[in-house]
Amino acid sequence: KQEVTQIPAALSVPEGENLVLNCSFTDSAIYNLQWFRQDPGKGLTSLLLIQSSQREQTSGRLNASLDKSSGRSTLYIAASQPGDSATYLCAVAHTDKLIFGTGTRLQVFP
Amino acid sequence: EPEVTQTPSHQVTQMGQEVILRCVPISNHLYFYWYRQILGQKVEFLVSFYNNEISEKSEIFDDQFSVERPDGSNFTLKIRSTKLEDSAMYFCASVAYATNEKLFFGSGTQLSVL
Numbered sequence: 001k002q003e004v005t006q007i008p009a010a011l012s013v014p015e016g017e018n019l020v021l022n023c024s025f026t027d028s029a030i031y032n033l034q035w036f037r038q039d040p041g042k043g044l045t046s047l048l049l050i051q052s053s054q055r056e057q058t059s060g061r062l063n064a065s066l067d068k069s070s071g072r073s074t075l076y077i078a079a080s081q082p083g084d085s086a087t088y089l090c091a092v093a094h095t096d097k098l099i100f101g102t103g104t105r106l107q108v109f110p
Numbered sequence: 111e112p113e114v115t116q117t118p119s120h121q122v123t124q125m126g127q128e129v130i131l132r133c134v135p136i137s138n139h140l141y142f143y144w145y146r147q148i149l150g151q152k153v154e155f156l157v158s159f160y161n162n163e164i165s166e167k168s169e170i171f172d173d174q175f176s177v178e179r180p181d182g183s184n185f186t187l188k189i190r191s192t193k194l195e196d197s198a199m200y201f202c203a204s205v206a207y208a209t210n211e212k213l214f215f216g217s218g219t220q221l222s223v224l
C-alpha cells in the first residue's frame with residue numbers, strides 16, 4: 001500500500017531563507033508526483049508536476065526534484081517570502097488517484 | 111486561468127439527511143474526482159469518474175455515496191444519509207485528457223454534520 005510522508009511537519013523561518021521540504025513514498029510505481037499549496041480553508045493549488053521519467057521541474061522560485069528509485073522528492077523554495085506561508089502537500093499519482101502526504105505547514109515571518 | 115467551481119462553500123446538515131455537493135469542472139476536461147479532507151488529516155481520494163462511469167473508488171466510497179454527471183457541465187456527489195464522521199472539506203478536481211496530467215482542484219465545500 002502506497003504511503004506518503006512529509007517532513008518536517010511544520011517550519012517557521014525568517015524571510016529570505018532558502019528552504020527544502022521533503023516527501024517520501026513507499027512504492028516507486030508512480031505515474032507522477034505533484035506538489036500543491038493549500039491556504040487555510042481553501043482549495044489546493046498545483047505548483048509543480050514531475051512525471052515519473054523526469055528528475056526535476058522548476059517554476060519561478062520553486063524547484064522540485066524526484067528520485068523515484070529511492071522514493072523521494074524535495075521542494076526547494078528560494079528566497080522565501082511571507083506570501084509563501086501555507087501548507088505544502090506532495091501527492092503521488094498511483095493508478096487512477098493521488099495519494100497525499102500530511103503536508104508541511106510553512107510560516108515565513110518578515 | 112480556468113477554474114473548477116464548487117457550490118456551496120459551506121453546508122450544514124443534520125445527521126441522517128441527504129446532501130448533494132455540486133461541482134462544475136473545467137469545460138474541456140474528461141476526468142473528474144472527489145477527494146475529502148477531515149480536519150487535521152490527509153486529503154483522501156473518494157472516487158474517479160470518466161466517460162460517465164466510475165473508474166475507481168476508495169473504501170470510503172460506500173453505498174451511501176454516489177456521483178453523477180447529470181448534464182454536460184455539472185458533477186455531483188450525493189451522500190444519502192449523512193453521519194457525523196462525514197464532516198469534512200470535500201474537493202472536486204478535474205484533469206484534461208489523461209490521469210498523469212496536472213489536477214485542478216476546486217476551493218471545496220465544508221460539510222458539517224450535526
